[in-house]
Amino acid sequence: MQKFMIGIFAFVLILASFGLPTADRANASSTYYAYVKSYTLKVRDKASTKYRTLRTLTMGNKVKVTRNVGAFSKVTYGRTTGYVQAKNLSRTKFRSYTAFVKSYTLKMRSNASTHYSVKKTLAMGNQVTVIGKGNKYALVSFGSLKGYVQNAYLLTTPFPSYTVYVTSPTLKLRDHASTHYHVLRTMQFRDQVTVTGKGVKYAQVNANGIIGYVQAKYLGTTPPPTLGYMTTQYPYSLSDAVNKQLKTLRLTDATYSLFVPKNNLTYNGIQWEANTATNVWGGPDNQSWVVTQIAKGKVVQLVRSLDNSDWDQVGFKTGWVNASPADVQYNLDPNNFQNGSAESYQFLDLSVPTAVNPDEVNNKLLKGRGILAGKAATFIQAANQQHINEIYLIVHALLETGNGSSPLATGYSVSSVNGQPVDQKVVYNMYGIGAVDSDPNEKGAEFAYQQGWFTPEAAIIGGAQFIASNYINSSVYHQNTLYKMRWNPANTGAAAHQYATDIGWAVKQARMLKDYYNLLSTYSLKFDIPKYR
Structure with missing residues (x-):
């Protein structure tokens, strides 16, 4: 046995004398194929990253492994043979x-x-x-x-496409997801499209075979309300309408530049003040309009003294003032309010109920609104009986009652009317009718007593009748839109029977109407657009 072992050792020494790499032989394995799993893999002429790169393989390349040397594998790829890091090889082909x-x-x-x-x-x-x-x-x-x-x-799965509807008056379909790109087409309100992809801000849609991008916020998954439009022609021009309004009270809370004649101001050593009651104008001449008036002794700030002019520009807190002719014209001109915009709801026909869902109204509009909570059915009943828009009634009631919490809304005890004793009863007034500024609760309650509004429901229905007969369905005035209630364009004479003096009243009310309708999903609307000669 000892001779046999000595013989083997001698044979190993002989092999070593021929220079065969014993390390290679110790790590050798059978030949197999492997696949590159890193993005790139360098093939080097020796088993170390210090040696020269023969070529660079890419992910998925198939190589023949002929030997493993420590952390390296000897591979052949095409006509190149060299060493690569073994950790970047996989015997299993990537499953695509x-x-x-x-x-x-x-x-x-x-x-x-x-x-x-x-x-x-x-x-x-x-x-x-x-x-x-x-x-x-x-x-x-x-x-x-x-x-x-x-x-x-x-x-790993395709985007689940679905059908949507355009909810804005117009919507541009572009070839990329940005407003800087080319417009493929302009879609209209209620157009139906298919969403084929969606990001944070834009959606990819298929519009009758045209694929492009639109702003996702202007798409809805439920059909938008049915909107109808009609036009009423008036027998005079817009400029005639403006001139008529300039002859009556037209107020605004806007801020204007203010001018007064220099001779009407005095500096008392500390501050500037009016030395006489004077008009304040919207421009440095008396051809502009009178914004407001100030009394003698009114302290003002001198903004600037105009050179070579008899006018000074002043500043002070104004509050409600006379609107400029330009602002009156802007609010009167229907062309400034695009169909479908919030402001266009001033043209909504208020003489037509809009078929809202009572449960949706209770849950989305009246929930948590004091005594008005859960009263959708009553508002709808009033709307149907008086041929009036129920959402307008709700908006009016919410405003007048402080969201259903005012004394007139929650019940007010009345024991006398116009100074005369009556049977004491609790009354309700949901629209503030008769509630004059000098004594709103008492006068509003007395009016309700005279009308017999002894329950919240009676006040909702009875008040709707009053509004309908005096404005919306009046046989004389026919003021069935907010625009008509404010401007009364059918009256060809002097401006009269106008619901408010604020030139922005119709627009402000319209925005509130639109906000409420945005919360609902089922309704139909009809608009009456004024047109001047």
Whole structure:
């Protein structure tokens, strides 16, 4: 046995004398094929990262492994044989799968970094085949092209398309997800489209075969309300309408530049003040309009003294003032309020109930609104009986009652009317009718007593009758829109029977109406657009 062992040792020494690499032989394994699993892999002429690179392989390349040397494998790829890091090889071929682009655009690059060139820009919804994947990038094929994209922008399932409706008056369909890009077409309110992809701000849609991008906030999954439009022609021009309004009280809370004649101001050593009662004008001449008046002794700030002029510009807190002719014209001109905008709701026909859902009204408009909570059915009853818009009635009631919490809304005890004793009863007034500024609660309660409004329901229905007969369905005035209630355009004589002096009243009320309708899903509306000669 001792001779046998000595013989083996001698044979090993002989092999070593021929220079065969014993380390290689110790780590050798049978030949097999493997696949590159890193984005790139350098093939070197020896088993160390210090040695020369023969070539660079890419993800998915198939190599023949002939030997393992420590952390390296000796491989052959085509005509190149060298050493690669074994950790970047896999004996199992990557199982490719289909993926879909979920970003607006996705750059396919020549290598796995944003520093490399772009081979193609993919679009939202494009289908690719993932043929390799790392921590951040995936190697994909798209048609005949191969390149790298970021994993975060791929989905393994296609976007579940669904039908939506355009909810804005118009909506531009663009070829990319930005307002800077080309408009493919302009869609209209209630147009139906299919959403084929969606990002944070934009949605990709198919509009009758045209695929593009729109702002997602202007799409709704339920059919928008039915909107009808009609036009009423008036027998005079817009300028005639403006001139008529300039001859009556027209107020605004807007702020204007203010001017007074120099001779009407005195500096008392400390401050500037009016030395006489004077008009304050909207321009440095008496051809402009009178904004307001100030009394003698009114302290003002001198904004600037105009050179070569008899006027000074002043400043002080004004509050409600006379509106400028330009502002009157702006609010009178229907062309300034696009159909479908919040401001266009001043043209909403208030003489037509809008078929709202009572449960939806209770849950979305009247919930938590004091004594008005749960009263949707009563408002709808009043609307149907008086041929009046129920949401307008609700808005009016909420405003007048402080969201259903005012004394007149919650019940007010009355024992005398116009100074005469009556049977004491609790009354309700939901619209503030008869509640004059000097004594709103007493006068509003006395009016309610005279009308027999002894329950909240009676006050809702009876008040609706009063509003309808005096304005909305008046046989004399026919003021069935907020615009008509404010401006009374059918009156061809002097301005009269106008609900408010604020030139912005109709617009402000319209915005509130629109806000409430935005909370509802089922209703139909009719608009009456004024048109001047």
